[in-house]
Amino acid sequence: MHALLGENGAGKSTLMSVLYGLYRPDEGELLLDGEVVSIESPRQAIDLGIGMVHQHFMLVPVMTVAENIVLASEPRKGLLLDTKAAARRVRELSDRFGLHVDPDARVRDISVGQQQRVEILRALDRGAEVLILDEPTAVLTAQETAELFKILRTLTAEGKSIVFISHKLGEVLEIADRVSVLRRGKKIETVSTEGATEESLARMMVGRDVLFRVAKEQSSAGAPLLEVEGLEVEDDRGLPAVRGLSLEVRAGEIVGIAGVDDNGQGELVETLAGLRRALAGTIRVDGADVTDADVRGKLEAGIGHIAEDRHRRGLVLGFSLAENLCLRDYRRAPIAKHGLISPQRMNERAEPLLEEYDVRGGHCEALALSLSGGNQQKVVIAREIAEDPKVLIAAQPTRGLDVGAIEFVHRRLIEQRDAGRGVLLVSLELEEIRSLSDRVLVMYDGRVVAELAPEASEEEFGVAMLGGRREAV
Amino acid sequence: MSEGEGEGTHTVASQLSGYLRGGGIVTPLATALIAFFIGGLVVALTGSNPFTVYKAIFEGSGLNWLLPWISSEDRTLAALNLQQTLILTTPLILTGMAVAYAFRAGLFNIGGQGQYFAGLFVGVWVGSSFDGLPGWLHILVVLVVGTLAGALWGGIAGFLKATTGANEVISTIMLNYVALWVGVWAFGLGGPLHSDSPSDESVPISDAVLGDARLPVFWGDPELQGLHAGLFIALVALIVFWVLLNRSVAGYEARAVGFNPDAAEYGGINAGRTYVKVMLVCGAFAGLAGVIDILGWQFAVATNDIQNAGVVGAGFIGIAVALLGRNTTSGVLFSALLFGALINGTSVRNLDPAVFPPELATNLTLIIQGLIVLLVSAPVIVTALYKLRPRRSRPEDPA
Numbered sequence: 032m033h034a035l036l037g038e039n040g041a042g043k044s045t046l047m048s049v050l051y052g053l054y055r056p057d058e059g060e061l062l063l064d065g066e067v068v069s070i071e072s073p074r075q076a077i078d079l080g081i082g083m084v085h086q087h088f089m090l091v092p093v094m095t096v097a098e099n100i101v102l103a104s105e106p107r108k109g110l111l112l113d114t115k116a117a118a119r120r121v122r123e124l125s126d127r128f129g130l131h132v133d134p135d136a137r138v139r140d141i142s143v144g145q146q147q148r149v150e151i152l153r154a155l156d157r158g159a160e161v162l163i164l165d166e167p168t169a170v171l172t173a174q175e176t177a178e179l180f181k182i183l184r185t186l187t188a189e190g191k192s193i194v195f196i197s198h199k200l201g202e203v204l205e206i207a208d209r210v211s212v213l214r215r216g217k218k219i220e221t222v223s224t225e226g227a228t229e230e231s232l233a234r235m236m237v238g239r240d241v242l243f244r245v246a247k248e249q250s251s252a253g254a255p256l257l258e259v260e261g262l263e264v265e266d267d268r269g270l271p272a273v274r275g276l277s278l279e280v281r282a283g284e285i286v287g288i289a290g291v292d293d294n295g296q297g298e299l300v301e302t303l304a305g306l307r308r309a310l311a312g313t314i315r316v317d318g319a320d321v322t323d324a325d326v327r328g329k330l331e332a333g334i335g336h337i338a339e340d341r342h343r344r345g346l347v348l349g350f351s352l353a354e355n356l357c358l359r360d361y362r363r364a365p366i367a368k369h370g371l372i373s374p375q376r377m378n379e380r381a382e383p384l385l386e387e388y389d390v391r392g393g394h395c396e397a398l399a400l401s402l403s404g405g406n407q408q409k410v411v412i413a414r415e416i417a418e419d420p421k422v423l424i425a426a427q428p429t430r431g432l433d434v435g436a437i438e439f440v441h442r443r444l445i446e447q448r449d450a451g452r453g454v455l456l457v458s459l460e461l462e463e464i465r466s467l468s469d470r471v472l473v474m475y476d477g478r479v480v481a482e483l484a485p486e487a488s489e490e491e492f493g494v495a496m497l498g499g500r501r502e503a504v
Numbered sequence: 505m506s507e508g509e510g511e512g513t514h515t516v517a518s519q520l521s522g523y524l525r526g527g528g529i530v531t532p533l534a535t536a537l538i539a540f541f542i543g544g545l546v547v548a549l550t551g552s553n554p555f556t557v558y559k560a561i562f563e564g565s566g567l568n569w570l571l572p573w574i575s576s577e578d579r580t581l582a583a584l585n586l587q588q589t590l591i592l593t594t595p596l597i598l599t600g601m602a603v604a605y606a607f608r609a610g611l612f613n614i615g616g617q618g619q620y621f622a623g624l625f626v627g628v629w630v631g632s633s634f635d636g637l638p639g640w641l642h643i644l645v646v647l648v649v650g651t652l653a654g655a656l657w658g659g660i661a662g663f664l665k666a667t668t669g670a671n672e673v674i675s676t677i678m679l680n681y682v683a684l685w686v687g688v689w690a691f692g693l694g695g696p697l698h699s700d701s702p703s704d705e706s707v708p709i710s711d712a713v714l715g716d717a718r719l720p721v722f723w724g725d726p727e728l729q730g731l732h733a734g735l736f737i738a739l740v741a742l743i744v745f746w747v748l749l750n751r752s753v754a755g756y757e758a759r760a761v762g763f764n765p766d767a768a769e770y771g772g773i774n775a776g777r778t779y780v781k782v783m784l785v786c787g788a789f790a791g792l793a794g795v796i797d798i799l800g801w802q803f804a805v806a807t808n809d810i811q812n813a814g815v816v817g818a819g820f821i822g823i824a825v826a827l828l829g830r831n832t833t834s835g836v837l838f839s840a841l842l843f844g845a846l847i848n849g850t851s852v853r854n855l856d857p858a859v860f861p862p863e864l865a866t867n868l869t870l871i872i873q874g875l876i877v878l879l880v881s882a883p884v885i886v887t888a889l890y891k892l893r894p895r896r897s898r899p900e901d902p903a
Contacts, residue, residue, distance in 0.1 A: 304770070305772075306769060306770065326769065326772040327772035330772060336770075343764070343767065344766050344767055344769075344770045345767065345770065346764075346767060347759075347760050347763045347767045347768070347771075348763065348764065349759075349763040354756070358760070358770070359771055359772065361756050361771070362753045367753050370752055370754065371753070372751055372752065373751075374751070
């Protein structure tokens with residue numbers, strides 16, 4: 032198993048797209064089993080035994096698992112799809128590799144982890160010998176990741192080759208045999224994972240030493256800024272997602288919310304930000320009740336929100352950076368007067384922010400979609416902090432970022448804390464929660480099931496995150 | 505690296521509006537040229553010479569008036585033709601904006617024609633009533649009431665989308681038909697707005713707009729349908745369009761929703777309310793086009809004209825205008841002029857039958873219009889053509 036490691040924009044995904052025939056190389060040649068091959072299309076890549084599991088799954092949500100897997104090579108009965116044969120084929124395949132899926136379930140109804148298995152099975156069904164996985168763990172929970180690794184080990188034991196793309200150092204060290212580090216489109220080095228450390232890999236990736244744990248002073252928590260009591264929220268399907276949750280964030284502290292994905296964190300954050308309605312309970316900011324306030328009301332009350340998904344929520348990718356930086360106050364003076372927006376005042380505000388936050392490639396007129404993920408996130412953070420919130424809600428603030436950008440984001444969050452603001456950090460990365468938070472709340476099934484000190488052992492966290500009600504501290 | 509493309513809702517309209525994000529002159533020019541080229545091939549197939557046909561169309565449009573070297577005799581004729589071209593261009597500017605503004609908000613307003621009808625019908629009704637009102641006041645009242653009627657007609661589609669999620673493509677098309685048949689009923693024989701004047705009683709036509717409620721002609725002979733002041737109203741509306749889109753809070757909200765409704769919501773923008781506002785504005789533009797046509801040169805509405813316009817009316821051509829003009833202010837102006845010139849240049853009255861059969865010529869306009877819509881709205885085709893060149897294919901999943 033070979034891992035490809037590199038920062039955002041280092042060329043990992045591009046390289047893999049070349050292997051899969053999505054791009055054609057400008058120069059150079061590809062060798063497969065010692066022979067020069069030229070791959071013109073994904074179809075040809077499949078014929079050569081190369082299978083790809085994309086980061087964004089390419090599945091048809093309304094079709095069943097079996098239909099997705101046999102797509103384009105369906106067993107037929109006359110003109111019709113032979114569903115029984117398809118299900119049988121899928122079952123044989125999943126038994127052989129130990130990947131368990133229900134062939135008759137519809138893809139839209141199964142979890143992300145299972146969808147990924149479907150993708151892997153589809154590649155195997157087409158006879159893949161070399162399997163390329165593009166950041167497969169980015170969307171998985173810790174448990175799902177562990178299961179995926181088990182599957183990958185089975186596959187290598189069966190003689191399959193696996194190329195594993197990632198920018199998570201720990202995972203690479205855990206799963207891969209050899210690692211190639213890419214930086215700005217060049218291979219820096221290929222090393223064996225034996226003897227390599229996270230620090231040595233990070234240095235190769237970024238080209239300098241990286242601090243993994245941000246140094247921070249002891250916090251001195253003040254008055255409560257955010258008080259949530261008995262909050263109940265439903266998810267999009269109308270099922271209870273947050274069930275009677277209470278929490279408190281004080282001035283000058285970072286409260287972390289740990290938990291396995293999909294335990295109500297998303298709904299909690301959306302409710303606090305005004306994007307979702309609370310069914311019951313109260314939300315108070317600095318003493319004022321803002322339970323039923325909308326986005327604008329919550330914002331004016333002092334809730335800043337670094338959205339979990341910067342593409343879907345945090346940014347309008349087709350807008351310029353200046354326009355994005357005023358997304359939260361475009362209708363207020365000094366940006367707007369009498370219903371008209373002044374581009375000049377918009378730029379006057381944007382320029383110093385872009386400079387202060389070191390947004391690379393960022394001038395006022397540049398479109399948000401032209402920036403790399405890390406720089407996009409800097410724009411989001413700059414905007415939310417510039418609003419001078421009392422409470423900053425950071426949802427997965429470092430998702431998809433490379434180590435350099437993560438360090439930057441972490442430092443900013445600590446700065447906010449030290450400036451006397453309250454920070455609520457929601458993340459699936461336990462390591463991130465533990466290194467930044469002053470207190471950690473563990474969320475399970477829509478409730479806070481434990482409050483732990485960040486120093487608590489990984490095992491204690493693990494038990495709490497899986498719903499074991501063991502009050503620690 | 506881990507960045508996919510924006511994952512907002514992907515409707516046809518939002519994809520189109522993304523593709524058609526303002527700016528760029530090469531693509532629209534190339535699009536028009538390809539359309540004219542294919543149109544030329546069609547002309548050649550009929551056995552005529554495409555070059556002489558295009559030259560005749562150009563002269564028929566009166567655009568040769570702009571050329572400094574033509575003789576004064578030609579210039580007199582060209583002036584008459586250019587007046588007609590600009591009369592046709594005026595509503596196209598407005599209906600083009602009615603489609604373009606919706607596109608920028610991620611909506612596909614196919615209802616320009618219905619909104620145009622609303623302005624036209626209310627315009628002729630109010631314009632032919634209230635005898636004795638001072639002329640300028642009468643004109644102003646008709647303009648305002650007709651524009652509001654168009655806004656209301658467009659607003660219905662916006663309201664339905666905001667409250668029930670009804671797709672605006674379907675609802676605007678249906679509202680076109682509602683407007684059309686209401687008009688046929690109201691102005692038809694025995695209809696409530698059918699003309700009372702004895703000479704017209706057996707013809708399905710409305711009363712005519714009163715003389716002093718008609719827009720003044722400022723170029724050419726009022727008796728020979730000279731150019732009326734509606735052109736200036738359309739140009740002022742263009743400025744309003746630009747300010748609204750690029751400098752106003754409402755336009756910022758519309759564009760934000762057009763790019764990404766989820767991010768807009770995060771910015772505190774209510775998408776539903778924005779849809780209603782946008783469709784009100786679109787309807788107002790298209791309604792204004794209808795009023796200007798009725799006060800400027802049509803003066804009365806006949807039911808067979810309504811039924812013709814239901815197929816090839818200004819509201820529909822506005823879609824092509826917006827697409828070719830890439831939803832920008834200057835783009836709408838120039839493509840409206842192009843279509844105005846094309847329609848006038850290929851009209852039966854202007855094209856010499858010896859050069860090209862006029863009944864085919866009108867269809868040539870439709871062919872070129874159709875090709876432009878097809879080329880602009882099917883970037884896939886253009887990309888596919890582009891892909892024929894070796895190497896550097898476009899990736900399916902930009903990483």
